Amino acid sequence: MTRAGLRGGSDDDVLLPGDRRDEGALTTLRRGLRMMPEFRRGLPATFSLALIATAGRVVVPIAVQQVIDRGLTRPGGPDMGLVTWLVLACAVVVVITAVAVYRMNVRLFRTTETALAGLRVRAFRHVHDLSVLHQQGQRRGSLVSRVTSDVDQLSVFMQWGGVLGLVSLGQLVVATAVMAVYSWQLTLLVLACFVPLGFAVRWFAKRLARVYGVVRERVGDVLGAVSESVVGASTVRAYGVGDRTANRIDAAIDRHYRASVDAQKTTAAVFVSGEFVAALANAAVVVVGVLLGLAGEISAGTLVAFLFLVTLFVAPVQTASEVLNEAQNAVAGFRRVLDVIDAEPDVRDPAISTPGRVHRLPGGPLGVRFEHVTFRYSPGARPALEDVDLTLEPRRRVAIVGETGSGKTTFAKLVTRLMDPSAGRVLLGSDAAGWVPLPEVAFASLRAQVVMVPQDGFLFDATVADNVRYGRPGMTDAEIAEAFDHLGLADWVASLEAGVTTAVGQRGESLSAGERQLVAVARAYVADPDLLVLDEATSAVDPATERRLTRALDALTDGRTTLTIAHRLSTAERADEVLVVDRGRVAQRGTHAELVDVDGPYARLHASWRRSSAGEPEPVGGAPS
Numbered sequence: 001m002t003r004a005g006l007r008g009g010s011d012d013d014v015l016l017p018g019d020r021r022d023e024g025a026l027t028t029l030r031r032g033l034r035m036m037p038e039f040r041r042g043l044p045a046t047f048s049l050a051l052i053a054t055a056g057r058v059v060v061p062i063a064v065q066q067v068i069d070r071g072l073t074r075p076g077g078p079d080m081g082l083v084t085w086l087v088l089a090c091a092v093v094v095v096i097t098a099v100a101v102y103r104m105n106v107r108l109f110r111t112t113e114t115a116l117a118g119l120r121v122r123a124f125r126h127v128h129d130l131s132v133l134h135q136q137g138q139r140r141g142s143l144v145s146r147v148t149s150d151v152d153q154l155s156v157f158m159q160w161g162g163v164l165g166l167v168s169l170g171q172l173v174v175a176t177a178v179m180a181v182y183s184w185q186l187t188l189l190v191l192a193c194f195v196p197l198g199f200a201v202r203w204f205a206k207r208l209a210r211v212y213g214v215v216r217e218r219v220g221d222v223l224g225a226v227s228e229s230v231v232g233a234s235t236v237r238a239y240g241v242g243d244r245t246a247n248r249i250d251a252a253i254d255r256h257y258r259a260s261v262d263a264q265k266t267t268a269a270v271f272v273s274g275e276f277v278a279a280l281a282n283a284a285v286v287v288v289g290v291l292l293g294l295a296g297e298i299s300a301g302t303l304v305a306f307l308f309l310v311t312l313f314v315a316p317v318q319t320a321s322e323v324l325n326e327a328q329n330a331v332a333g334f335r336r337v338l339d340v341i342d343a344e345p346d347v348r349d350p351a352i353s354t355p356g357r358v359h360r361l362p363g364g365p366l367g368v369r370f371e372h373v374t375f376r377y378s379p380g381a382r383p384a385l386e387d388v389d390l391t392l393e394p395r396r397r398v399a400i401v402g403e404t405g406s407g408k409t410t411f412a413k414l415v416t417r418l419m420d421p422s423a424g425r426v427l428l429g430s431d432a433a434g435w436v437p438l439p440e441v442a443f444a445s446l447r448a449q450v451v452m453v454p455q456d457g458f459l460f461d462a463t464v465a466d467n468v469r470y471g472r473p474g475m476t477d478a479e480i481a482e483a484f485d486h487l488g489l490a491d492w493v494a495s496l497e498a499g500v501t502t503a504v505g506q507r508g509e510s511l512s513a514g515e516r517q518l519v520a521v522a523r524a525y526v527a528d529p530d531l532l533v534l535d536e537a538t539s540a541v542d543p544a545t546e547r548r549l550t551r552a553l554d555a556l557t558d559g560r561t562t563l564t565i566a567h568r569l570s571t572a573e574r575a576d577e578v579l580v581v582d583r584g585r586v587a588q589r590g591t592h593a594e595l596v597d598v599d600g601p602y603a604r605l606h607a608s609w610r611r612s613s614a615g616e617p618e619p620v621g622g623a624p625s
């Protein structure tokens with residue numbers, strides 16, 4: 001299988017604003033070169049080395065011609081002095097050529113890796129600013145592939161195809177020029193032999209693109225089937241469907257195998273055609289060359305040199321189809337990476353975009369003000385929030401409740417400026433300290449003073465302490481242990497195998513769901529925000545962890561403004577204020593006591609909670625976010 005066959009497809013691609021799928025290859029390359037100054041800077045020197053390398057290759061045929069015509073078959077007898085001189089000169093040129101090729105490879109490797117590392121870093125950084133991350137969450141994998149496998153694909157092509165393409169092109173041009181100087185008749189003959197191959201290569205290139213397209217799809221199928229069976233291993237085992245899953249994987253592997261064999265057959269045909277035409281050209285040159293020699297048109301040395309040159313000419317033509325095919329794939333990958341970098345972030349840091357109009361948030365607990373805010377996930381879609389107009393005072397614990405899909409998470413994302421409203425304004429501050437519109441708040445100030453604790457409390461594969469340190473870098477393990485102590489969690493830390501230095505495993509899987517939440521709460525606590533947005537977990541936890549969590553949350557929220565997306569009515573009952581969101585609108589507002597007896601959405605939610613309260617407390621609105 002060639003390199004082209006090793007990559008996975010990405011059918012479930014995420015569409016970015018301004019994606020340019022139909023852009024021509026040259027336009028993409030120009031756009032890419034503009035974005036990779038490191039690569040551009042190295043190009044002239046690399047081209048010069050390529051020129052030396054290719055020029056060096058034609059020295060040998062020329063020397064052979066000179067040795068035969070002017071050294072060995074000289075009318076006055078062999079001139080061994082000239083032969084020795086030519087052989088030595090050839091040896092020197094061969095060494096210089098080898099050094100030039102080596103230097104060119106190293107340069108190309110270094111400049112492409114430096115340039116691609118820069119590209120990858122830019123793409124990664126940029127991805128974090130794209131609101132598409134929050135709006136099309138299910139397709140994050142595709143974005144990841146753009147900044148990983150697409151860049152890898154480009155790197156492989158630039159180092160392998162780039163070297164081959166550069167040398168081949170130079171070799172082709174120089175060999176043709178020298179051939180034309182020796183004999184225009186034989187040059188035309190060689191070109192005539194290769195014209196049909198040129199057409200065949202074009203046809204083969206299209207077919208190769210198609211067959212390797214199928215191979216990539218099949219690779220994607222295999223990866224999809226395998227990863228699904230690994231991720232869903234417990235479900236597979238629980239339902240005893242191991243055989244069925246294995247059959248699915250076997251079938252995907254079989255389809256991949258068939259597609260690969262099919263693709264290899266085409267690749268083999270390309271090489272055979274090249275070999276055939278090369279043999280044909282050599283034979284034609286020998287026959288016609290001898291006839292021309294007999295007619296006194298060319299010398300024996302020229303004929304031998306010509307046969308060398310034909311070999312130099314053939315190699316690039318043979319590799320052209322593979323390089324072309326690789327180039328098609330690489331340019332497609334390049335375009336996908338460039339589109340990520342070129343996509344305009346909807347939410348920009350004013351410290352960068354409008355440095356003249358940037359503010360810090362006032363210190364101390366922050367209030368939240370929504371001024372006629374409407375948000376749509378896409379133009380023309382039903383508003384997820386509609387005309388929300390309210391002020392939440394600082395230091396209050398506010399519970400946001402509502403049916404599933406009513407707009408609670410959207411509200412939280414707007415407060416933390418993961419997205420900007422489609423209409424209206426969100427402001428943070430207080431009557432005393434003043435209100436600042438979110439688009440004018442520097443990200444550094446916003447991220448330091450407003451913290452969101454997501455429902456799943458994502459943990460990194462590190463220790464408990466490392467995960468907490470994300471909240472405030474530089475804290476010592478002892479300070480982190482102290483923070484757990486303040487949150488009333490010292491007994492829990494003591495129960496861990498290695499205290500705060502216990503490793504949590506990938507995504508925190510060595511801890512229970514409730515314990516992961518405890519770490520997430522500690523992380524928010526050490527960040528010491530002025531406004532907290534909590535997305536309450538819906539997963540049931542054991543009573544001991546539940547008690548710890550309640551205690552830790554009380555300590556965390558003490559004295560801070562807190563917005564909790566509440567899935568348990570017990571949280572709403574304890575809140576200073578309840579916001580009831582219903583189909584994108586704030587339908588009710590007040591304390592639990594004020595709302596519970598009023599006919600409305602809150603009373604209905606409460607009643608449904610009461611009905612199911614015989615068992616575990618039911619999440620408000622049923623389904624988890």
Ligand SMILES: Nc1ncnc2c1ncn2[C@@H]1O[C@H](COP(=O)(O)OP(=O)(O)OP(=O)(O)O)[C@@H](O)[C@H]1O
Nearest residue numbers: 134135136377384404405406407408409410624625
């Ligand atoms: N990324 C998205 N793209 C498009 N529509 C979305 C997206 N996220 C949410 N929505 C839609 O916006 C509306 C409000 O969703 P939101 O997530 O705010 O609801 P929620 O009240 O938090 O629900 P839950 O309790 O289930 O988490 C829903 O109709 C939902 O389908």
